Amino acid sequence: MSQLLDHDLLARLGAIPAEARVPMLGNVAGKHRSPHRGSSVEFAEYRKYVPGDDTRRLDWKAYARSDRFYIKEFEADTNLRVYFVVDNSGSMNFSDKGISKIDYARRIVANLAYLFVNQGDAAGLSVCRDTLHIEIPPRRRPAHLQLITHTLESLEPKGETGLVAALHAVAEKVGQRAVIVILSDLFCDTPALEEALQHLRYRKHDICMFHLMDPQEIAFHFDRPHRFVDMEDNTTLVVEPNLISDEYQAALQEFLVNVKVACHNVHADYQLVTTDTPLEPLLRDFLLNRLPKKGKR
């Protein structure tokens, strides 16, 4: 088994179902709500009988009360497809003291994929640099997990971010509704990112965003002049961090707000994550937050 998987963690989180927030269109029966009516035990609604309906589904008790024919309908349960879109650009390789953003993303993807597959859902993987360069279609087989984890382990972050183009490509390629889990530092043009998310939303996908940041990128704590080398295009800049820390924080705050607003506009499940955050509470909160509220399904 891959080292990316934390079995204790998976054992503790296994009891929490991984849900989608929108009805899914699966090809087999599963645990997830479908937009279609089906044969589950979950009552959906009454509707008037029309000729041609199966008379076995007539609610005779309702006919006895109202002298009218009603068909009793139930929810259909299906499985879902989850697509993990991982940013593999150079900036994802950054780490100050702890693990890099790409390592953190690997662990999230591997463990979530395990949880989804384990409950009968299909998991796929898309990896992008300047373009979408790895695509693993979603499968329900447990053996498929090995392919995903092997692919994750082999990732080498480099190049510039092509996340926006990759998301547009995913939106075009994934025809049926799916859960799209994006893991990136989002160092790209925010308005363009919002357009890509709108595209996904238009395709009725359930979007989850793991915005990965290194703690040092947020704190920006340096005590002397540094020569900063851009990890994507090798641009260099010599600055005195003390002099520009306020402006840096202001720019960062503006960026974070813009990203959050963009995700909010598309009803995406946004998570700002620093790489020093323990994985278990992060995934537990993620799963719990996705559970349907009481009385809703």
Next chain:
Amino acid sequence: MSFYQQPLLWFLCAAAIPVIIHLLNRRRHKTVQWAAMQFLLKATRESRGKKKLRHILILTARALGIAALATAAARPMIGGLLGWGASQVDTVVFILDRSASMETTADQASQSRRELAIDRVKDAMKSLDATKLVLIDSATSTPQDIPSPEALAEITNTKASSAAADIPALLQRAAEFILETKPGRTEIWIASDMQYADWDKDSERWATTRASLASTPQKTSVRILSLSTPSKSNISLSILSSHRSSDDLLLDLEVIRSGDSSSALNLPLTIALNGTKTTDSITIPGQTLRFQKRIKLPKDQVEGQGWLTLPSDANPNDHTVFFTYGAARPVKTLIVSAAGEAASYLAASAAPPGFAGQSSETIAPSQFLTKVNSLSDYAAIIWSAPLPDEGMTLPLNTFLTTGGHVIFVAPQENSTSTFNKIAWSPISTAPEGKFFILKNWNHDDGLLRDSLSGTALAGQTMKAIKRQIPTAPAGTFSTLAAWDDDSPFLTRLVMERGTAWFIATTPNYTWSNLGDAHLLLPALQRAVLAGSARFDSALLADVNRGDALPRNNETRTRIDDYIIDQKSDATFSAGVYRLGERVIATNVPVSEHEPLSIQKAELESIMQGVSYRTFEDTSTTSTASEEREIWKLFLAGVLFFLIAEALLCLPKPVKDSPTLANQKPKAI
């Protein structure tokens, strides 16, 4: 501003340390791979301005703090001579202007400018340990070692004098002293009231002085203590000339009034003649009054002396004049001319019948050599003949160099002879119906100058039919009047104490209307009087100049009864003195009465290339401008800069460590 511990000023270089550290710190940066470059770029763009300014201010505060500390350690001083002079030198050559004008007391002051200057230098020298003081005073011009600053006020050479000061000569003397004795690091301090005449900006000595100062082994700097504070109302009296005419003594006097001169002022004039005092009064209508005082001389006394004085005022040294007189000498003029109309006019103009005992004698040119031995008795010689030959030139030159005046008029005949390279041109005649007309003449100088009252002579009436122009190599003589075609009418050749004049026509009606006396009479009278002045000049002199100086084996005794001030140096006081067998009255030079000061631009011009500083001492007491140490001020400055630096460096309110929890985006 100057410093007690000047070497400590090297620590000012330490002010560069914060900047150097900053630059070094920038160079030893660490290289890091960075992902969030877009925020860095944006922050860098936006941080230019306020932050940089703050950083520059911090660096500046640090640098200034260190500089202020170094300055305080060097013990800075300001005020008075401290700012003016105190510094690390081995020798100070102190040039003291103790001319008559330095005795002026400034408004609301109790001391004269000279006394103030001495006090300033005394105080400044106390601050300079082991610095040698050498005095060169304006009266003696002799370097003198001063054992201690305290002695400055006591020695004779710093006491008041009535002489003028020759600052360029004194400065040159100081430079020579430095070159001769090589006294190490030397500064020249000049204390002066900056009087225009004393500084004599046109003096040819300045070039030599500057060169001498430049050639000193260690570059000598000059510090000038300017004591030109306006004085109280002051009235000065000066004697321009004295002339005995029979039993009268004619004194040309001038009164200059400084301060408020808007209204006329009536003053008593005390006259002492051979011990007998009388009082007269004079009215000064404006700023200046020139008048002639006629003093009736006792008939039984051939010679005598006396003085005139005005009431004492801001300067006790400039309101008394002294005079002496001897037996009246006849004013005789020798006319060398062939008999004729011109000779008659010349004789009448040189000695009008019955006027002031003047007389003239006309001789033919051939008789001139018979008069050679008695030429010194004549005030002037009028030469209306071809220029003298070699035999006559020698006695004429002697006559001229001893103060006589010779007037050459056109000889009315062509000749090739010359006198000191000057020759007469051939006779030229004006075109028919036209005249040579006098067009320009000098109204301020020469025989045709305006009168004392400012009235111009009637030169425009001068016309000539014939003329002979004096010719000479360029620069031989100066032209004081010219015809309408710019050829000279009146020229002058100065020969030591005497003057030769050349008039380009003659008082003959076939030649010109010069005989009408509009010009001829005043011109010849002026020449004759100037020539006769040498008989009286031996009786009147400026203090410390010319005839006032004792000649070989002459002893000097004061014979007037004027009571001199104890502050004065008797050797250089105005008065009447017997020098051997001669008696002479010495007075404050007229130039000392001029209130004009040398301007800054003029000072810059004459001190060009010399390192000099000027301190304007406007105080009126000896303690007013004493030096004050101001190191405390600089320590306060250090404190101020350190506090400013601390305030600028204060960190902003500490924010919580940015974690995921507190870095949530702001509310949408």
